[in-house]
Amino acid sequence: MIKYKLICKSCNKSYDSWFSSSKEYEKLKKLKHINCYSCGSLNVEKTLMSPNVLNSRKINKITKDEKKYINVRNKIKEYQKFIKNNFKYVGENFAHEARSIHYNNKKKAKGIYGNASLDELKELKDEGIETEVIPWLKDNNN
Numbered sequence: 001m002i003k004y005k006l007i008c009k010s011c012n013k014s015y016d017s018w019f020s021s022s023k024e025y026e027k028l029k030k031l032k033h034i035n036c037y038s039c040g041s042l043n044v045e046k047t048l049m050s051p052n053v054l055n056s057r058k059i060n061k062i063t064k065d066e067k068k069y070i071n072v073r074n075k076i077k078e079y080q081k082f083i084k085n086n087f088k089y090v091g092e093n094f095a096h097e098a099r100s101i102h103y104n105n106k107k108k109a110k111g112i113y114g115n116a117s118l119d120e121l122k123e124l125k126d127e128g129i130e131t132e133v134i135p136w137l138k139d140n141n142n
């Protein structure tokens, strides 16, 4: 099945019509079986199908957004790599380790990264311990 947008050159009305194939359309046209539903004129032409134009635009847009997403993802991965190489992973002990560094004044301590709840982060902030929340992608999420 194929959908054509037909336009009547006599009264300027346009409408969608279904045909089993483009060949069937040509055949009916030749036999003068296609006439305007409104004024009956045989001066009916098919126009370019606008849905196709819209679809290709939509696809382009998605591709652009996906590119952006991949770029951001790569940036995050680079950042993660840097953190993994330069910081110590402390997992769920993040709040505890952060306090330990802060209160023991371990100036030379390696930076740490790990998991903390929003409540823990708020408590740390109240105690004057600066933390930074970073987006994190799981390794197995490639």
Ligand SMILES: [Zn+2]
Binding pocket: 008, 009, 010, 011, 012, 013, 036, 037, 038, 039, 040, 041
């Ligand atoms: Zn017409």
